[in-house]
Amino acid sequence: MINSQYNYPTFHLAVDCIIFGYEEDELKLLITHRNFPPAQGEWSLVGGWVSENETVEAAAARVLFQITGLKDIFMEQVFVFSEPDRDLGGRVISVAFYAMIRIDKHDRDLVNEHGAEWWTLKEIPNLIFDHNSMVEHAHEKLKQKAGYELIGKNLLPGKFTILQLRTLYEAIFQRKFDPGNFRKKILSLKVLERLNDKNTADSKKGAFYYRFINRPQEFMQDRIVRQ
């Protein structure tokens, strides 16, 4: 045990990361084969132990880096899971974090080395312990966030069309949005900048590419889209 003047029970502390990515018009999740007992070989979220001298946030960022090679990614606490028997190997408190990353930018070899794979959100298999519940909580948080600020900077490529952005939102919210209204709403936020080149792969006419303006979004009083 670490240096402490307290005489009270202590607990193992873990972080589990719900890593969202976006590819082929689908919201995906990075999951891995657990490589230590118990439940070795079963599907699991990417996780790790918190070290003696780091915050849970730092641990989550470290775990994300170790498996994807990506740094400085926005991550957010989702929930603390603390059922005494949630982990078959002992008493472990776990703090869940979610992240959104660009699949085209991460280190695929590193992911493969770790035996991790991208799964479509809808087709996630049974995960160990309470990890499926963590995914649900994280998906709710993601919808919450996406409803109040325009996300996509960390999920879409550097330049993208409004259609791609709308398809991302449709994947997140699992519902359709009216193309015209979505466009008008999104552009009214003034957080996107139109580029001069067009995407001609997805439509005959060609659609302008956009990118995020390099300026932090202020807090939105009202929803961008509804659930």
Place this chain on the structure above:
Amino acid sequence: MINSQYNYPTFHLAVDCIIFGYEEDELKLLITHRNFPPAQGEWSLVGGWVSENETVEAAAARVLFQITGLKDIFMEQVFVFSEPDRDLGGRVISVAFYAMIRIDKHDRDLVNEHGAEWWTLKEIPNLIFDHNSMVEHAHEKLKQKAGYELIGKNLLPGKFTILQLRTLYEAIFQRKFDPGNFRKKILSLKVLERLNDKNTADSKKGAFYYRFINRPQEFMQDRIVRQ
């Protein structure tokens, strides 16, 4: 250490409770004199250690009960605080919870025994460690919740006037609401039931008392009030 097949660092685990109450048209907070070293005697949130076989939720409920005598109160996770040096006495991870209670219903003697006191939210003194930050986080969560569902069941007396409810909301959001519009909006939610007696203490004309209908509120798509 508890039984475990893992060989990793372990941590002290605490819960800290941000207990909101409402009295004299003011939102108040229950804080206490810390009764063990370090920082003994300084102002602190009500907190406690998580026991070996309970969840953090159970620990928070137990702590709330021990100091107020109240059970079955809605509590919600606020945030995990894990800075390595946040607690002067050792490495302690703390999960913050908030609760709303009826000041007129709790056990005042029990609170006094523990050296705890109600303070107006605006006048909270310096608290130990990161507790002031916890209060801010909890206040944000409270505003979030109050913006999306009508709260007050656990803060107001069993019957109350629309004025009392509005004053509560004004205390939470630290801003004024238009009396007519607030009334119409709140009543349109159909979660209050008008009683037959009137409050004649606060107005000459007399205002009908209302109470919450005994039915859970469904999730609100839009805000009730804005920040």
Place this chain on the structure above:
DNA sequence: ACAAAAGTGTTTCGGCTACACCCATGC
């Protein structure tokens, strides 16, 4: 009579929704 809160009504304004409709182009 006056003040103060209760309660209702009204008008304006802006945003969301559901469309219709033209544009550009590859097939």
Place this chain on the structure above:
DNA sequence: GCATGGGTGTAGCCGAAACACTTTTGT
């Protein structure tokens, strides 16, 4: 020519906000 997505326009509806106004009664 036709289908497909790009992009713009518009009519209707609804709710928020601002505020006028009437009611009631204690002082």
